[in-house]
Amino acid sequence: MRKGLFWFLAVVITLGSAVFQRMTGPTHPLRGKVVVEGTEVAFKLPRSAETVRDAEVAVPAPAPLQGYLEYMRFKTEDAWARVPLARQGDRLVGRLPKQPAAGKLAYRVLLSGGYLTTPIAGEDPVIIRFKDPVPVWIIVPHVLVIFAGMLLATAAGLAALDKKRNPRRLVLWTVALLFAGGLVLGPLVQKFAFGVAWSGFPLGMDLTDNKTLIAFLFWIAALLAGRKGKPARPFVIAASLVTLLIFLIPHSLLGSELDYSKME
Template sequence: MSPAPSLRSRAALLWLLAVLLMAATVIYQRRTGPTHPLRGTVTVGGKAVAYRFIRSEETVREARVALPDPGVPATLVWRRFPVQEAWTRQAMVREEKDGRAELAGYLPKQLAAGKLEYSVEVGEPGAIQRIPATDPIVLRYKGPVPAPLLLAHLSMMFVAVLVGLRAGLGALFGPEAPRRLLWITLACLTLGGLILGPFVQKAAFGAYWTGFPWGYDLTDNKTLLMWLAWAAAALVAGLRPRRSEVWPRAAVLAATLAMAVVYLIPHSLRGSQLDYGKVKAGADASDAVVTGR
């Protein structure tokens, strides 16, 4: 086989591996984190009932909590989080949705970054089961983000992950640092994370940036860490190959490792949270949002 086809085959294989790694990253991010739906199965009256309870909702509507009708009554139990107040109890009603019967209850709208904690009690008196059986579910409200803005932000971040992983694989298995991929990754992180990301944050929670040095938002800090790692790699690698590619390749690998570590941390941990105490004291809602909670 000639060298050119061999190089093309290796490049295609590395791209395929990068795509698979990115897909695994996306699936992991969708399945983890405090805002993704909580899924599980509970047995009620000898019947298995699969539930999917939401943990995120927009400020423009009530949050619908529903489960397949188990044939027994259910009650939605909730209160503001983390306010130590009496629990509100609401009987869930039978509704038809997508051709199946459900029991549904509705949590009231909250301000951006406001949170409610809730659980569902199922069964007749004397045989009530609480879902979940341990701690209540915490649901956070966010402002609506324009679809084009959110799509552009997510697209840039996904491309950054894909190209960044491919750059790391190229640095690991190639003779020199893949500079073109490095600079594409940095550009996508800059646009998606540092430019579009703050606009998404502003629409959702009322502030452009809540990470270092003004706050403790973990998502913002993760984005900053990734950007700094790739910016440092770009400074080390430069624009043209060097006599020794040891340090440029090492810099790209370090940046890829930093990206991998960041994406192993579930999304939306230690994010924005409304301080109901400040709101009660008369503070504007935009000034009552704290981070790192």
């Protein structure tokens, strides 16, 4: 395989998996369209917010549409609170009260033209999670290093499929980048965002932490199998496939979650 095609495939596969993971994650804004009494409304509802301010929920909705916002703390017996949406030009705007780090609210946006009331996202509530601000000097290196690790993991797998290439050097770089991005910078990001550096095995069930750990262990196995310069192709291919598959799991699934019962 030519070098240009080799890296083109590696970049395309990595970008595709990264975009899919991000777009399908539970903290990515919920998008959709709904017809409210003859008026089509396209919405984008937030599912992630910072603890430093109330979360704005805005819906493009021309007059005479009006509506309100219902919310409650997630996984509690709280009664639903209801606040009217305020009109700001062609938008209806409401705010959800800020929560502690890892706190979640369940909420619904309901619109009406004067006759019928429509929950725009359906009957199931939208879940929004709050996090503390993460410094740019942590989040940017984390994202870049993790992406580089995913890219080289893919490249190593492609190299292992090509008998003319020895994936050993790519394996070494993949291990280093996954360690730095996933097991050093990743916990720092989580510590800033939620106050806990690690909530995967054996301390918890955070899927992002656990999938990073699994990928890293597979690459350690490939690294050990390739001692003395051996290509260890089956191990590298297995590690590359596992990495690709687990990074297709939506980001932040089963992530940190505040237990409100422990605050009362």
